[in-house]
Amino acid sequence: MAKRIDGKVISKQIKDELKEEVAQLKAKGIEGSLAVIQVGNDPASSVYVNNKKKACEYIGIGSISYELPEETTEAELLDIIEDLNKREDVCGILVQLPVPKHIDEDKIIQAISPKKDVDGFHPQSVGAMTIGEPGFLSCTPAGIIQLLKRSNIEIEGKHCVVIGRSNIVGKPMALLMLRENATVTIAHSKTKNLKELCKQADILIVAIGKPKFIDESYVKEGAVVIDVGIHRNEENKLCGDVDFEKVEPHTSAITPVPGGVGPMTIAMLMNNCVESMRGQK
Ligand SMILES: Nc1nc2c(c(=O)[nH]1)N[C@@H](CN(C=O)c1ccc(C(=O)N[C@@H](CCC(=O)O)C(=O)O)cc1)CN2
Numbered sequence: 221m222a223k224r225i226d227g228k229v230i231s232k233q234i235k236d237e238l239k240e241e242v243a244q245l246k247a248k249g250i251e252g253s254l255a256v257i258q259v260g261n262d263p264a265s266s267v268y269v270n271n272k273k274k275a276c277e278y279i280g281i282g283s284i285s286y287e288l289p290e291e292t293t294e295a296e297l298l299d300i301i302e303d304l305n306k307r308e309d310v311c312g313i314l315v316q317l318p319v320p321k322h323i324d325e326d327k328i329i330q331a332i333s334p335k336k337d338v339d340g341f342h343p344q345s346v347g348a349m350t351i352g353e354p355g356f357l358s359c360t361p362a363g364i365i366q367l368l369k370r371s372n373i374e375i376e377g378k379h380c381v382v383i384g385r386s387n388i389v390g391k392p393m394a395l396l397m398l399r400e401n402a403t404v405t406i407a408h409s410k411t412k413n414l415k416e417l418c419k420q421a422d423i424l425i426v427a428i429g430k431p432k433f434i435d436e437s438y439v440k441e442g443a444v445v446i447d448v449g450i451h452r453n454e455e456n457k458l459c460g461d462v463d464f465e466k467v468e469p470h471t472s473a474i475t476p477v478p479g480g481v482g483p484m485t486i487a488m489l490m491n492n493c494v495e496s497m498r499g500q501k
Pocket residue numbers: 267268271314315316317318339359360450458477478479480481482483484485486
């Protein structure tokens with residue numbers, strides 16, 4: 221029977237470990253706050269930002285919230301980031317993505333000091349990860365590695381197919397799996413014979429951005445399936461990129477949506493904040 225990988229339980233374990241560590245750091249006089257910036261009022265972003273602030277409170281670190289109007293200019297946002305880069309009480313800075321179209325996302329990411337880049341999106345963080353140097357890891361891919369390891373799923377030597385090549389999930393995911401000694405294939409919208417390729421995967425990681433796109437015909441019997449997608453239907457019900465009901469019986473382990481990868485993104489963000497407080501980066 222397929223094992224359901226419970227991201228809620230594993231993310232809680234991680235946050236509980238971090239809570240203890242934060243208490244120890246505080247006892248040594250080390251404190252820090254996460255600056256959370258949201259531009260505009262996209263409802264999904266508001267949910268994620270709120271959950272991030274709640275997670276800060278849970279593990280015992282501060283959060284400084286910036287809820288900026290949609291019309292905020294790029295220059296105004298850059299000024300705020302510049303100030304936050306200099307503040308000693310701020311251990312991490314995150315700008316919730318996506319930002320409104322008139323703001324250049326890359327410029328914003330690059331303005332955040334790599335020392336406070338707890339999202340792990342800065343080119344310096346990505347470069348460090350690529351060559352195995354210390355640096356903040358992108359939260360969703362790092363969360364998936366934790367999900368696999370804490371579920372005792374062997375990665376080394378396995379064929380992992382990652383569908384999706386975004387800078388925040390697909391590419392770093394492939395690199396982290398490679399770092400764990402998996403044999404990695406990246407598939408994307410132009411990949412030929414996607415189904416045949418996916419059927420070769422021992423571990424299939426899906427970040428394709430299409431609701432319920434992956435059915436059982438893409439999955440090798442007994443494979444591990446990780447669903448990064450998150451979509452809301454007309455009845456406000458969430459689903460992933462994987463058709464869970466059809467695929468689950470054919471897997472050895474699978475993540476649900478909700479309650480799989482999503483909560484891990486926030487747990488790993490907290491992990492990066494604590495790493496920043498430790499001053500290890
Ligand atoms: N600055 C960033 N922006 C975005 C990131 C990111 O890592 N940093 N990732 C995504 C959104 N995201 C975090 O911000 C995120 C997405 C989903 C979840 C989550 O816990 N999902 C729950 C369901 C929650 C719901 O009711 O909608 C689940 O899957 O169980 C957390 C964080 C894009 N932007």
